[in-house]
Amino acid sequence: MQLNGFIYTLPKELKLLIAVFVIVLSIGFFSGLLFVGETSSVDPNGIEEQYLGNEDDENAEVMKFKKSDKEMLSIVHSHILSMSVIFFLLGILISITKLSGKLKLFLMTEPLLSVLLTFGGLFMLWEGIIWMKYIVMISGTLMTLSFTGSVFIILKQLLKKQ
Template identity: 75%
Template sequence: MQLNGLIFTLPKEIKLLIGVFVIVLSIGFYTGLLFVGETSSANPNGIEEHYLGNEDDENAEVMRFKKSDQEMLTLVHNHILSMSIIFFLVGLIVSITQLNKKLKLFLIVEPFISVILTFGGLYMLWVGMLWMKYIVMFSGILMTLTFTASILIILKQLLVKK
């Protein structure tokens, strides 16, 4: 079965379903990024402070405490499971777009690597590997860029008539 470009042959109802799904999913994804920006200052030191606390910093505007075992396990568990489902569904849709094979493979596989690096990295940061904050930041940015590229490609190809 030829998947490359199959998106162009889908019935209007399926295209509409995919389009609405991708838009609503994007609203949820980018709202999550706004939350990250609000809670961790979206920089490596802010990430470290959010998970490890800042009790020793007398100049801190907001007092933060180290996350508990339960909080970290819940966060890692929930994000890895939910984002795996999100990227599986987006990957399925990307698989039927018309793209260069290597680019398509990258857009399908990379988000799963970034999910492990981002949320595994948060856990490793929490247990004391402070340099992981840079991996978390980089993988989070790469995951967001990959998601954005995938969504834009999907939406563009849904609107093209062939």
């Protein structure tokens, strides 16, 4: 079965379902990024402070405490499970788009690897491996770029006639 470009042959109803799904998924994904921006200031030190606390900083505007075992396990567990499903579904949709094999393979696999690096990195940061904050930042950025690129490609090819 030839999958490359299969998206163009889908019936209008299925294309509409996929488009609405991808739009709603994007709203959820990007609202999550807004939350990250509000809680960790989207820089390596902000990430560190969010998970390890800032009790030593007398000038902190908001006092933050180190996450508990239960909080960290809940964050890592729920994010790895939910985001792996999100990126698996996006990967299936990317597999039926018309793209070069290398780009398609990258967009199908990179976000899943970034999920592991991002949330595994947060756990390792919480365990005291401080330099993981940079890995978390880089992998989170790559994950977001892959998500955005995949959504753009899927929506563009859904709206375009072959």
